[in-house]
Amino acid sequence: MSLGALLAQAGVSRTAYFSLARKDNILPKSLRSIAHALGAPASAFLLEEAEVVRGAVRLAERAEAIARRHRIADRDNVRHTLILLQKKPIERLERGLLRAQALHTYR
């Protein structure tokens, strides 16, 4: 894929791309300052995000495998069940109570 095609697909302008490419460090200064104060590398923030992404991918793959095996049309039912199975029963119940919906929507 050419750079132009990639930027078009990502919805990023060439100006924005070259502005980014010229920077020594693309992490925000505030993030680097916080990391410095914590005595941690700024990349730690990115690694944490990467772990979340990996977890989401694993979940999606597991959901897909179960959905195919059982011919379940609605992947959401599978994915949401898998997510709830990672939680304690009391938390599952609380999420299921209608009065909780507003709270969880904004969490």
Add this chain to the structure above:
Amino acid sequence: MPRRSILTDKETAFLRELVRNRVPFLIVGLSAATLQGAPVVTQDIDLWFKNLRNPGIAKALRKVDGIYVPSIGLNPPMVAGENVELFDIVMNMDGLQSFDKEFERSIEVSLGRFKVRVLPLDRIIKSKQAAGRPKDRLTLRVLKDSLAVIREESKMTRQG
């Protein structure tokens, strides 16, 4: 940061007191389904008692300032009071066997410091199929899908 609980202390206490007083009861319906991992929503917690005259029920209610209201006309018995308004009493479960039979095959679920007996998801599905109300039919697909997932996960856990 401590997790904010949706259930109040008194609501949890009511269930705990029922268990402490050895009242045979089951959590049934969609709240039982959510406890097992089904992604459904409900507005109440349905309780199926073996015997509504069990004195332990009144004891548990007194602890949380609730009262028992017997059946009036066509209205089923209920519990009343701010701390127990979340709970509904279920008199019979369509398509299922006696309380004792269903209690035998019920599963135990931890609610933190105590455990409650819960109607298994396959029995909830059977009951909803038998009841056949429009609101039951709406949730059946989700419940069946969830049961398949829960069985898969359970199989995987057993296999290590």
